[in-house]
Amino acid sequence: xxxxxxxxxxxxxxEKLKSLAQxxxxxLEEQIIMxxxxxxxxxxxxxEISLEGFWDMTLRFRAKIQQENITFDDxxxxxxxx
Numbered sequence: 032x033x034x035x036x037x038x039x040x041x042x043x044x045x046e047k048l049k050s051l052a053q054x055x056x057x058x059l060e061e062q063i064i065m066x067x068x069x070x071x072x073x074x075x076x077x078x079e080i081s082l083e084g085f086w087d088m089t090l091r092f093r094a095k096i097q098q099e100n101i102t103f104d105d106x107x108x109x110x111x112x113x
Contacts, residue, residue, distance in 0.1 A: 037063070 039045055052062035 048062055049059055052059045055062065055065075057065070
């Protein structure tokens, strides 16, 4: 096991980490490890989908709308700009 020593002199950061750990009912060390693991994990399938590009996603959206017989009219967008 590798040991890492962190020197964090920002009180607010340490308190936030402690608070997050307490909410999750885990130790401060476990919280920091969880954060680090999330940062270095491989990209998820969701990220791969988002890399398809705008037009590919638009076509998939339109296909899903047609498949589920969803329709939009002006009434759906009345409060959109308010």
